[in-house]
Amino acid sequence: MTDIKVGNRIVNSSEIVEGGLYYLPNKAGKFSVSKVLVIDDFTFHVRIYANKFDKPPLEVNSSELNLGSVDGSDGFGIGHAPIDKEGFLNELTFFIRQESVSEEELEGYKYYLDAMQ
Secondary structure, eight states, rough: OOEETTTTEEEGGGGTHHHHEEEEEOSSSEEEEEEEEOOOOOOEEEEEEEEEEEOOOTOOOOOGGGOOOOTTTTTTTEEEEEEEEHHHHHHOOOEEEEOOOOTTTTTTHHHHHHOOO
């Protein structure tokens, strides 16, 4: 992994791990959770959950989270989102824990790979 300049600081992208759950504050003052599914040369492929928390979710695991629905009270998440490494690292993210990545979670990533060929 390499160092990436984010604003005035250098962030080592090795701080981000496959299977890592990360929380970040959103503009509404709540906290959202994302899971890094795959890391390639330029991109973090993430799953963004619909759940929103009033406090930082320090002990959550992905089995407790969901992608929601368009009509759900939490809104909806995204099963797979390719995010530029620099863009992801530019957000204020906090590591929660590392888990395995299931085949089901990789479904959207596999569609992405097929579409990119």
